[in-house]
Amino acid sequence: MARRVTAVFAVGVAVMCATGLAAVPSDSDLEVVRLDPTAAPPGGSTVVHAFVANLGPEQTASPFTVVVTLPPGFTAEGPYFPEDCRAEDLGRLVRCTFGPGLAPYRTSTALVPVRVRTDVPPGTKAGGHVQVVSADDRDPRNDRTPFALSVDR
Secondary structure, X not given: OHHHHHHHHHHHHHHHHHHOOOOXXXXXXXXXEOOOOOOEOXXXXXXXXXXXXXXXXXXXXXXXXEEEEOOOOEEEOOOOEOOOOEEEHHHOEEEEEEOXXXXXXXEEEEEEEEEEOOOOOOOOEEEEEEEEEEOOEOOHHHOEEEEEEEEOO
């Protein structure tokens, strides 16, 4: 009998190690808050502040990812904050991952520098969006918000 219990225990440990132990999602609500970047001239740069708030009532138990999507004519260029942010789709999409532990009524911000292409005419207003993705989030209605990029003279 002891040999059988040991075998079952070993199989259970192997399964847990192979699959990893994921945290049970918390009862938290992540919200993206709209912040429009300052205007920039053609060839200039600005910064998208991807601002996420935890509306609670609990601290996040899982990591969350902030995704910044840029319109044509605008390209993300590092360095980013946090440093692990990664650009995709030729700099039109940036993903930033934050670890668990965002307390209720606290915020996190990803900073994504953006370059305006030189052929984008002054006066242009173009829309992008910020989205947050998390296993903890219980209200998807506030997980995505637009922002406006403006090109000045």
